[in-house]
Structures are given as structure tokens and as C-alpha cells.
Amino acid sequence: xxxxxxxxxxxxxxxxxxVAFNCTYSNSAxxxxxxxxxxxxxxxxxxxxxYSSGNEDGRFTAQLNRASQYISLxxxxxxLSDSATYxxxxxxxxNMLTFGGGTRLMVKP
Amino acid sequence: xxxxxxxxSHQVTQMGQEVILRCVxxxxxxxxxxxxxxxxxxxxxxxxxxxxEISEKSEIFDDQFSVERPDGSNFTLKIRSTKLEDxxxxxxxxxxxxxxxxxxxxGQGTRLxxx
Numbered sequence: 001x002x003x004x005x006x007x008x009x010x011x012x013x014x015x016x017x018x019v020a021f022n023c024t025y026s027n028s029a030x031x032x033x034x035x036x037x038x039x040x041x042x043x044x045x046x047x048x049x050x051y052s053s054g055n056e057d058g059r060f061t062a063q064l065n066r067a068s069q070y071i072s073l074x075x076x077x078x079x080l081s082d083s084a085t086y087x088x089x090x091x092x093x094x095n096m097l098t099f100g101g102g103t104r105l106m107v108k109p
Numbered sequence: 110x111x112x113x114x115x116x117x118s119h120q121v122t123q124m125g126q127e128v129i130l131r132c133v134x135x136x137x138x139x140x141x142x143x144x145x146x147x148x149x150x151x152x153x154x155x156x157x158x159x160x161x162e163i164s165e166k167s168e169i170f171d172d173q174f175s176v177e178r179p180d181g182s183n184f185t186l187k188i189r190s191t192k193l194e195d196x197x198x199x200x201x202x203x204x205x206x207x208x209x210x211x212x213x214x215x216g217q218g219t220r221l222x223x224x
Contacts, residue, residue: 032209043200043215044152087152094165095140095207099152 004090004100012106017078021103023071023088032091035062035073037084038102044087047073078107111135113216115201121222122191130186130219132201141184142202142213143176145169152200158184159207191223 003026013019025033033050048055050062050071061074071088088100114133122128134141143155157164158176173195175187184203188195201216 034212038152041198041220043217045215046212049210049212091209094157095142095204095211095213096154096157096165096167097144097152097213098154101151 004088004098006088006100006103008101008103010104010106012108013078014108015078015080017107018074018076019078019105020072020074021086021088021105023073023100023103025069025071025088025090027090027092028066028069030090030092033064033071034089034091034097035060035071036087036089036099038087039084044089044099047086075105078105080107080109083107111214113201113203113214115199115216115219117219118217119220119222121224124193124223125190127187127189128191128221130188130199130201130221132184132186132216133182134184134201134203135214136182138203138205138214140164140204140207141176141178142204143186144200144202144215145197146200146218147194147197155186157207164207188221191221193223196221196223 006023035047036044037047038044050064054063059076063072085102085104087102090098116131141158146152156166156170198218200218202213204211204213
């Protein structure tokens, strides 16, 4: 059974802080991952794809560690608007996505 | 910006009734999906659909469920004889391709409440 596991949080951080989330996956053959963001009672929205070499998009950096089977997301200079649940997502053949349970982030003024 | 649209936004139904959830995928997308999220739980894959047939389905997607593309724009999920445990947010999604790294775009969801 394919599993994606995340610390549910919540992570409570002040504005401007740097925060990091990790996610572990069980399927060693998995090739592709994403971070999605989900606001309360809304649909998941793609934040960024995760590549082996790591990738950065503004304040967000994603990293994949295949040896240890974990994915990370780093958010720098946190904004109030970053408050949301961050979903670690594994791509499976046929574009079937396996979602983690999400990590809740609350950025406080 | 093109988006996936779902109707209705909220559906309340009595246990045992049939419901049809409707979705209009993004127009040039070829792959369509249904996911569900029970309150407080993970988003779970139900089914994927391509070229007018089911490509993949999860163990959740049993005989109670069916999908259809009745015309060139709509994609529906039918739940027969609803149960209390079918109460969840149902998300439709679509993508251009099915290869690794392709973004799936999600609709805003239909909240189904079975009473």
C-alpha cells in the first residue's frame, strides 16, 4: 500500500520566519512529487513540483531525497497569506495522485 | 484563466437516494478525475477517465459509483443508494496529459451531505 506521511502540525510561526516541512513516502519506485496548498474547505492548488535536483520558486524551495525517501518544503520570510495546509503529493502511473494528510501552517502577525 | 467548474457546490441528500455530481473540465484537457475528502481526512483518489473509459479506479470506487461523459463538456459522478459515510467533499480534476509532472487542476468541489 502506497503511503505518504506528514506531520499534521499545526506549525505556528511569526511573520518573517523560515519554516520547513518534511514528508515521507513508502514507494521507493516513485518518481514524481508535488506540493499542493489547500485553504480551509477549498480545493487543492499546485504550489510546486519537486525535482531530484531541488527547485526554488521565490520564497519556496522543494527538495527530494530519494535515499531517505522524503520530500521537504522550505518557506522563507513567511507571510500571513501563507497560512494554509500544505499537502505532499505523490504521482503514480495514470496520473493517480496519492495525498499526504497535510501539514497545517499558521503564520501570526 | 481556465478552470474546472463543479455543480452544485453543496448537495444534501437522504440516505438511499442517488446523486449526480457534475463537472466541466478545462476544455483542452483529455484526462479527468474524481477525488474525495472526508472532513478532516486525506484527499483520496476515486477514478481516472480517458477516451470515454475508466483508466484507473481505487478500491473506494465500487459498484455504487459510476462516471460518465454524457457530452463534449460535462463529466459526472453518480453515486447510487448513498450512505452516511459518503458524506464528503468531492473534487473533480483534469489534466492535459497523464505523464509524471503534469499538473492536475482541481475544481472547487461539491460538498455532499447524506442525512
